[in-house]
Amino acid sequence: MVHVLVRDNNVDQALRALKKKMQREGIFREMKLRRNYEKPSEKRAREKAEAVRRSRKMLRKRMDREGF
Numbered sequence: 285m286v287h288v289l290v291r292d293n294n295v296d297q298a299l300r301a302l303k304k305k306m307q308r309e310g311i312f313r314e315m316k317l318r319r320n321y322e323k324p325s326e327k328r329a330r331e332k333a334e335a336v337r338r339s340r341k342m343l344r345k346r347m348d349r350e351g352f
Contacts, residue, residue, distance in 0.1 A: 286311075 286305050290298040306312055322330070 286302065286309065288298050288302045288305065
């Protein structure tokens with residue numbers, strides 16, 4: 285559960301905080317994925333592509349840190 289406190293009746297600030305928390309937890313991404321049915325083969329392909337993307341990103345960061 286995501287909780288946000290509304291201080292001084294400032295709903296706009298609370299809404300921004302809620303959106304930020306939902307973004308961090310990946311709720312928006314999950315809602316987008318669940319909007320339509322995804323075949324198991326498509327899910328495997330998507331997850332594999334995401335893993336490749338993550339590993340390349342980490343490799344790029346490591347290379348930048350080491351000075352290559």
